[in-house]
Amino acid sequence: MTGPELPERFDTPGGTVRWGRLGQGRPVVLLHGTPFSSWVWRDMATALAERYEVFVWDLLGYGESEQREGQDVSLAAQGEIFASLLGHWDLAAPDVVAHDIGGAVSLRAHLLHGAHYRSLALVDVVALRPWGSPFFRLVADHPEVFERLPPSLHEALVREYVAGALHRAAPEAVIDRLVKPWLGSRGQAAFYRQIAQADQRHTDDIEEQFEALNLPVLVCWGEEDAWIPLERGEELARRIPGARLRRIACAGHLVQHDAPAALAGALLGFLG
Secondary structure: OOOOOOOEEEEEOOEEEEEEEEOOOOEEEEEOOOOOOHHHHHHHHHHHOOOOEEEEEOOOOOOOOOOOOOOOOOHHHHHHHHHHHHHHHOOOOOEEEEEEHHHHHHHHHHHHHOOOOOEEEEEEEOOOOOOOOHHHHHHHHOHHHHHOOOHHHHHHHHHHHHHOOOOOOOOHHHHHHHHHHHOHHHHHHHHHHHHHOOOOHHHHHHHOOHHHOOOOEEEEEEOOOOOOOHHHHHHHHHHOOOOEEEEEOOOOOOHHHHOHHHHHHHHHHHHO
16 A cells, blocks of 8 residues: 655745655656545556656645645646756656646646657546536535535545546545545645646647647556546547557546556556
């Protein structure tokens, strides 16, 4: 149940981001999505670290990174942070693997902020309109109401929400670990803050530029993704010149848990 350690700190105007690295070799950077953290990459980071130097980090307001009132944790802010973080790491052109909103973050950093990648793997990512579930829209309209939920109701809601990302049933310990950063008064406020700031305009800004992407791209998608259907992944692969599509059987949105061996095989083949 242990994940990659994040002993390092990177200070941003919005707060401190935590990060870590493991392994040696060509650099590979892993980006997580919402409402997750770098912990979802625990198996993948270990597998990739046998061949590569793997960098992991928690988005601002997520996981072990700082959570505080008034933070800008939008996709626009995260894209700028990621571009700055690559400079801090002195990585000129790493391979990048991104999941969920990590896809939008990596694409914004590349297309709007000049971040260069050797290759880009997009795993069940947020990239094409429309996105945002009815639950997302409800929270966005009433974040202050959800922030005042009794802690027990909030935890039950988050647990049910996270479970929806999985196709295979997960042990309670896995759900516990995924939910943990969002508990307590600070975590509860942070959970609804990041949803309230998840604005589709931050992918609308870049969607028309996907056809100009000029780097190797792999699109991986869980065939049973209940959050972002496979059809969206197929459309994304069509939009990006030369992109390869890898469908992952028996996997939902959180492919890292549902089919870690299949995803690791796809990533290792692509990176190699």
